Amino acid sequence: GQSLEQPSEVTAVEGAIVQINCTYQTSGFYGLSWYQQHDGGAPTFLSYNALDGLEETGRFSSFLSRSDSYGYLLLQELQMKDSASYFCAVRSSRDDKIIFGKGTRLHILP
Amino acid sequence: DGGITQSPKYLFRKEGQNVTLSCEQNLNHDAMYWYRQDPGQGLRLIYYSQIVNDFQKGDIAEGYSVSREKKESFPLTVTSAQKNPTAFYLCASMRGSADTQYFGPGTRLTVL
Numbered sequence: 001g002q003s004l005e006q007p008s009e010v011t012a013v014e015g016a017i018v019q020i021n022c023t024y025q026t027s028g029f030y031g032l033s034w035y036q037q038h039d040g041g042a043p044t045f046l047s048y049n050a051l052d053g054l055e056e057t058g059r060f061s062s063f064l065s066r067s068d069s070y071g072y073l074l075l076q077e078l079q080m081k082d083s084a085s086y087f088c089a090v091r092s093s094r095d096d097k098i099i100f101g102k103g104t105r106l107h108i109l110p
Numbered sequence: 111d112g113g114i115t116q117s118p119k120y121l122f123r124k125e126g127q128n129v130t131l132s133c134e135q136n137l138n139h140d141a142m143y144w145y146r147q148d149p150g151q152g153l154r155l156i157y158y159s160q161i162v163n164d165f166q167k168g169d170i171a172e173g174y175s176v177s178r179e180k181k182e183s184f185p186l187t188v189t190s191a192q193k194n195p196t197a198f199y200l201c202a203s204m205r206g207s208a209d210t211q212y213f214g215p216g217t218r219l220t221v222l
Contacts, residue, residue, distance in 0.1 A: 100155075
């Protein structure tokens with residue numbers, strides 16, 4: 001079957017850098033996506049990696065290594081508003097089904 | 111403004127009743143998805159549709175039904191066969207060739 005594993009919670013300090021990892025098991029996929037969800041809200045798209053390597057979008061970067069079945073989201077210069085849940089997701093190349101990880105809750109300390 | 115809308119925001123139903131959740135998008139996206147999210151959990155795929163008049167079951171389709179008669183609309187019916195329907199329901203759309211999903215604001219369904 002297909003699955004994505006993420007840590008359930010991560011804690012970091014305001015202004016610091018944090019990395020949220022995602023390991024996956026899938027027979028084939030187009031790329032790895034990341035979404036942010038604040039409490040009570042809907043997920044919003046953050047980043048997408050179709051190829052191996054680093055993608056940078058402002059304070060957020062995402063990395064993918066297909067050979068290691070691994071990716072991560074890197075958040076720099078953390079702000080209190082970054083306190084949220086972060087989900088990795090893949091779209092299967094076999095049936096176009098989209099699978100989400102269970103999410104990582106990011107706690108930011110002042 | 112282009113976007114995806116869901117209604118209602120909050121919905122209450124009695125046990126044994128069917129209820130339909132609305133999802134509309136004006137982004138001209140081909141694909142649409144329904145997810146269920148339980149407190150502190152990730153998103154689980156209920157149904158998805160890549161083209162009008164066609165849809166596929168996701169991982170937890172039992173007790174749910176959908177239709178895709180128009181490109182803009184993908185309503186979800188929660189039937190009385192769904193044993194534990196209280197949850198947050200999210201609809202999303204995606205352009206066919208991309209992997210970026212756009213989510214609606216969600217509907218919180220509570221069964222009384």
